[in-house]
Amino acid sequence: MSGMKATVIRRATFNAAHRLHNPAWSEEKNAAVFGLCNNPKYHGHNYTLFVHITGEINPDTGYVMDLKVVQDMIKELVIEPFDHQNLNLDVPAFANLIPSAENIARIIYDRFRAALDDQFVVKIVLHETENNFVSYPAE
DSSP: OTTTTEEEEEOOOOEEOOOOOOOSOOOOHHHHHHEEEEEEEEOOEEEEEEEEEEEEEOOOTSSSOOOHHHHHHHHIIIIHHHEEHHHHOOOGGGGSOOOOHHHHHHHHHHHHHHSSSSEEEEEEESSSSSSSSEEOOOO
């Protein structure tokens, strides 16, 4: 049965602080654009991450990919470098990149894309709050 595709999804959570701030702008413009998210003392979120991996179902295993492998990848690529960190100060990927939910999802996607074979399609869904989340890449 070749050509049978499915998407497996693994959920994980992490906590991180950030500040949305564009250093090229004045303090006033940053405050006007980013509001409370521009707090100079930073603020945190309890992020919920969903990693979607689409591919062929392997006839020998019945898997697209072993979700334990996905879990281990999330730990290595996301949890260890991001959890309980200040994204602006502690994560090199955000040294010159505003750590918005969109950019966090993009960085996570890039890490998975680099780690996975091209046969897999990757999508990242990142919930910053219960009501605000982003999907990357765009559909």
